[in-house]
Every structure is written in structure tokens, then in C-alpha cells.
Amino acid sequence: MPKRRVHVAAAAIFNDQGQVLIARRPSIADQGGLWEFPGGKLAPYETGLEALRRELREELGINIQRAQPLIRVHHEYPDKHILLDVWETHDFEGEPWGREGQAVRWVSPDDFGRYAFPAANGPIIRAVTLPHDYLITGEASDEEDFDRKLKRALVEDGIKLVQLRAHDLGEDAYRARAERALATCREHGASLILNCSLEVFRAVDADGLHLPSRELMALTHRPIGDDKWLAASTHNAEQLAQAQRLGCDFATLSPVRETPSHPGAVTIGWHDLQQMVEEVTMPVYALGGTSRDDGDRARAVGAQGIASIRDFWR
């Protein structure tokens, strides 16, 4: 017999302190006793957003004013195939409470590790924890110039996720820059992802490692532990699938749009990006010709947000 297909709408509900509301599933329910992002099954003829509004009224007594798509997760449970259609909201009316007797709690994403979630929730937790903008560092005339540009992005643009990309530097110079960048990122509550050899990565102890697509394709297993972010650069569906197999936490997909540096190049475009992102269960940043102005567009087609050098590096 084919498995039952279940379509569920759920929400990451944020308060002003950046905490997210989680709820405990009743012990007798499916996945009982585990914590979840509130929501429930779509009724016939409902869209995901309609179901979400109804479920959050029923379960929490709140009215959603505005929500944006966050991630869509396909997951095979033993008895069913589930699609979790997850939205993010900061705008709602009312104070949420457990209208069905369920425990609810506001939790900082950094503390999700203390709660047990259903097996399908790993990618959702990563999407909720990751920001919507990913800065990739660009050129710097010297270290002072680098520090100034990095600080500007952290302070003025509020960047929380940085990839240190500097293929022009030798190992020692890269490592020195990485150590300084790490201190600066820590000061501003941002995470630093290194794009370098495993050796340098281990020596610096930054927050994650970003694999170039060529290295991604050469690997057969996840090269670092689960306590660090693992990211990868991808340019097509095959590379995205490999990132997923390897257990990457997130990926960039490029080039989405034409860039001034590559006019006339073949680009992916928003339509194909949507299809490629739907095939994987992983936050994906749209890269290549993208700026913050594309953020809503990118999220509307299923991306986590945008990655950019040009928009943030000045």
C-alpha cells in the first residue's frame, strides 16, 4: 500500500527578543511528548497559509498578520510521507497560550539543542537558526581595509553570518585574518564560516566550514563534526543533491542572476532555483547578482535568503 501523504503547515513564531515559540505535543498524539513548531494538517481546499492561520488560532489563540515562507521539508516516517510547510512570522495579534492544554515555551534558537523534536525537524531547526543574509567577504587592499569593511557590514547591515573567502591569501595570512575576523564576529554576535583547508579550519576553531563545489564533489562523508556548520557552494541540482547526501547544513546556489563581472553568463533564474530547492531539504542561499533587494523574492521561491559579496562588502 502506498504511504499516506500528509501536508502540514507550521510556524516559527518570533518575539521581539528573537525567541521562538515551541509547543509540546500531547503524549497520546503522533510524535507525542516531543517539542514542535505549532501548526497542523491542511484541510481540503486550504492553502498552506490559510491552514497556518486557522491552526494558530485554534492551538494558540493568535492571529497571524504577516508570514513569509521559511522552508519546505519532505520526510519519510515509517507510516507516512510528510510535507512540512514552514513559515516565519514576527507579526501576530494576541499572546500565544496552549489552548489545547499543551505546554508552550519561548526559546532562543541557540537553546534548541535542549529540546527533543521529531526526526523531520533537523532542517527546520537549521533554517530557524540561520539568518537570511550570508555575507561572503571580498577584496581588501590590506588588513586594516578588511577590518573596516567587516565591521561596517556587522554594524550597519546587521550581518550575522560571514564566510571568509580569500583565495588570494597564503595559508598563514589566511589563518591570521581568520583569527582576527573570528574575534570581530564574536564581538558582534555573528558566526564565521571559513573557506579553507581542514587543517586551517581546525587550527582556528571558527563556527563552520564552507566547501567549494569541487571539494564537495570529491568527498564521501561529512568532514567535520555536528557541532559546527558545514556549508557548500553549488551550481546545479547534482551538486545540491551531493551537499544533502554529505549532510551539509546549508548551501549556496549560484549564479542566480547576471553579475556585472560576468555579463551574458548562463544563469539559473528564480524559476529553476525554486525547482532545485524543492528537491532538497536544506536551507539554500541564492547567490550571484543577488542583493538584499532580492531577499523577499528569494524567500518566496523557497530559499533561505541571499548570499552576496557586492551588496555587503564596501
Ligand SMILES: Nc1nc2c([nH]c(=O)n2[C@H]2C[C@H](O)[C@@H](COP(=O)(O)OP(=O)(O)OP(=O)(O)O)O2)c(=O)[nH]1
Ligand atoms: N505541527 C508540527 N507537526 C510536526 C512537526 N514535526 C513533525 O514531524 N510534525 C508531524 C507530526 C504530525 O504527524 C504532523 C502534524 O500533525 P498534527 O497532529 O499536529 O495535525 P493537527 O494539528 O491538524 O492535529 P489533528 O487535528 O490532526 O489532531 O506533522 C512540527 O514541528 N510541527
Ligand SMILES: [Mg+2]
Ligand atoms: Mg497540530
